[in-house]
Amino acid sequence: MSTAALIVAAGRGTRAGGSSGVPKQYALLAGEPLLTHTLRVFATHAALDVIQVVIGPGDKALYEAAAGRFGDRLAPAVTGGATRQESVMYGLLALQDRQPARVLIHDAARPFLDAAVIDRVLAALEASPGAIAAELLADTLKRASPRMTVAETIDRRGLWRAQTPQGFAFEAILAAHRRAAAAGLTEFTDDAALAEWAGLDVALVAGSPRNIKLTSAEDMDLAERVLAPSLAHLEPRTGSGFDVHRFAPGDGVWLCGVFVPHEARLEGHSDADVGLHALTDAILGALGEGDIGAHFAPSDPRWRGAPSRIFLEDAASRVRARGGRILNVDLTVLCEAPRIGPHREAMRAAIAEMLGISAARVGVKATTTEGLGFTGRREGIAALASATLLLPAGPN
């Protein structure tokens, strides 16, 4: 049995869109248009064969931006009418050629619909020509007097708040819409009311308390908080790294991803970038995933002369693969020469780019060892690094 979804996104309300003047269904929520969130629920549900969106006149560009990624099951959008009821009818007419057996009509401004509610509506449609998601009323209802005092308390027993989706046998709801339009009735605020008028049985199934209609700016604010990535499940991890490479005859050293002219080069299997090696080990250490040699064996000919950014970028991708992120890294280079200061900003920028973080999160420092030890004797360069990550908290 083929099933269509009809998403009503033709409203002109800008209340929730703030001062932007963008209709609320295109207002950004967690960085994406509200409609994108709503479409995703249907586009990822296996029971839907086609998704038809009804949009407002002039909203085509906004719609394309919001819907672009849901290609295959999305029918070309149609333009709505003067009322919600009229918009739904245009959507139903657009679906007619596809002859769906049933249709789920849903408000674009309800992005928190979940698949289980869709399942319940579809299940109820097996036995009824109509079925809607609804929530039993929990608040006590008051009727206000003209003086804004309580005139009456209304018995809430048996009262439900209608949500969407509202599902119907396709031909039955299309016929009901046609009859209502022919009778000059245009102000039904939901399709269940229209079906009721037409004498169709409409079953009530449990909706979801999360399936709210975002109407006001306050609703959008609340929704933003619901969708904001929570830091509660992340924990900080710190790692340290240390590396040394000796000088050999040459004309410069690779240090922190930057070539620094010098009277010697650094000896090593790769480009011997002692800074990036220490940093790679710091990140691997914070991950508890061994060291650079465990992932890039010095005996492997593939890494002969290789740019060390390969190692650091691999470590950063391991952080992302674990669902974590790099908070900051810090590096100290120990040598008498070359001087690091003139190259510091270029080094910070290079490391930031490799890690995909801001240069403000990258520290590069240098010190001599006062002529003491192997660095003091100018036999090589040493580097110390630390990295702090946020990783999803696990049992280990």
Ligand code: MG
């Ligand atoms: Mg090394």
